[in-house]
Amino acid sequence: MTAASHAYRRARVEVAGGRSTVGVWEPSAPPPGPVPTVCAIHGITSNHLFLAGLAAALPGVRVIAPDLRGRAGSRHLGAPYGMRAHAEDVLAAVRAFAEPGEVTLVGHSLGGFVAMTLAGLAAEDPAAAEHRFRGLVLIDGGLPRPPRPVRAADADNLLAAVGPEARLSMAFDGADAYLDFFRAHPAFAGGVGPVAGESFRYDLVADGDGGFRASTSVEAMRADSDDVYGAPDFGLGVERVMADPARRRDVHLIVAEGDLVAARPGLYTAGILDGYRRRWPGVRITEVADTNHYDILLSGHGIHACADAVLATLGDDRG
Structure with a gap:
């Protein structure tokens, strides 16, 4: 999984209960000075390699992407699961592989909820988090939505x-x-x-x-599914991030046109998105046509939309 733009390696980091596996893409041609860093978090039954296409679309950027506990290279890590446990594991990966400074959080599906939780914890105590997280790129997940009846x-x-x-x-x-x-x-x-x-x-x-x-543990998937909306730490994350107009402007939600089975509408319907715009003025929302929940990170135009959002968040830090 090495692209011309990056050198890829797989590493381990100590977390509660053992060692987590983390994919790290280091830029082949880093800019002068500190290397801009993104921490990318995968979905509920996925793994870090699902984000390889996005990493390749970010030349000059370091991408850190852990396997969440109970999945792939971190499958041997057991409970506790849930948003806070994953957020703490992700923070351990950032501490281990990012230089001091700001890190952009990117989360796909469940990873978006983990990213929002971690951003909220960092807002609670930035010194304890060691890194200030700049921006949130949420890909078809990460903001609360009402459950949709199954057709x-x-x-x-x-x-x-x-x-x-x-x-x-x-x-x-x-x-x-x-x-x-x-x-x-x-x-x-x-x-x-x-x-x-x-x-x-x-x-x-x-x-x-x-x-x-x-590889995904059924126990992990069920626990995380139950925790997405019931987790107090996720709710506090939404409150802390979205209540601050400046931080809210650094949130970019990217939504697919189709859902998990490519049916339309997608997980975030037009009504839900309009509600976000009314509730949280300034939040950035991009709807990507001709994509579904999965291929938004696999198709060329889906990756392009996600990468554009990440690069906009990084701003001039790319050198």
Whole structure:
């Protein structure tokens, strides 16, 4: 996963209960002075390699991307799960691999909620956080939204077959079978490209019975799903960040047109977005056409929109 723009390495960092795996992309041609740094956080059943396309689109920028506990290289880390536990793990990665100074937080899906939680904790006690986080780029996640009723067609034809929890309970013969699962997924109708393919291969682990399974712990996924809206630390993060007009202007929400099964509308409907604009004037919102919850980080125009938001947050720090 090394692009011409970056040198990639995989490292470990001490966290509560063990060691977390972190992907680090160092720029091949860093600018003079401190290297601008982004900490990117993946979704609920994903891993850091799903963010490799975004990293490649940020020349001159260091990208730090941990595997959340209970997933991929951090799968051996057990409870506690939830937004605060993940935020503390992410902070450990930032402390280990970022130079002193400001770091931009980027979160996809569940990672957006973790990023918002960490930004709120940093606002509570910036000295304890050691780094001041500048800007939040939230990709199809990270701001509260009311649960949307499951449509009958989705439940009957799609969600039972391709929903995250169903996949976590399945056994596969190997990488080809696992990739075939995603090729049949409606969100990957355009194909499974190199970034997604590498991320999925990395996700696959031996099950001890001669087969393979997804690395994400079902316990972790359920705990995190329950914690997204019930977590007091996430709610405080939203309150602290969005109540400050200056900090609110540094929040950039990027939303996909389609949802987890490529159905429209996406997770953030027009009504929800209009409500944000009324409640939080100045928040930046970009709607990316012809993308779904997953390929917003895989398609060229999706990555371009996400990278533009990150670079705008970094501003002149790129040198």
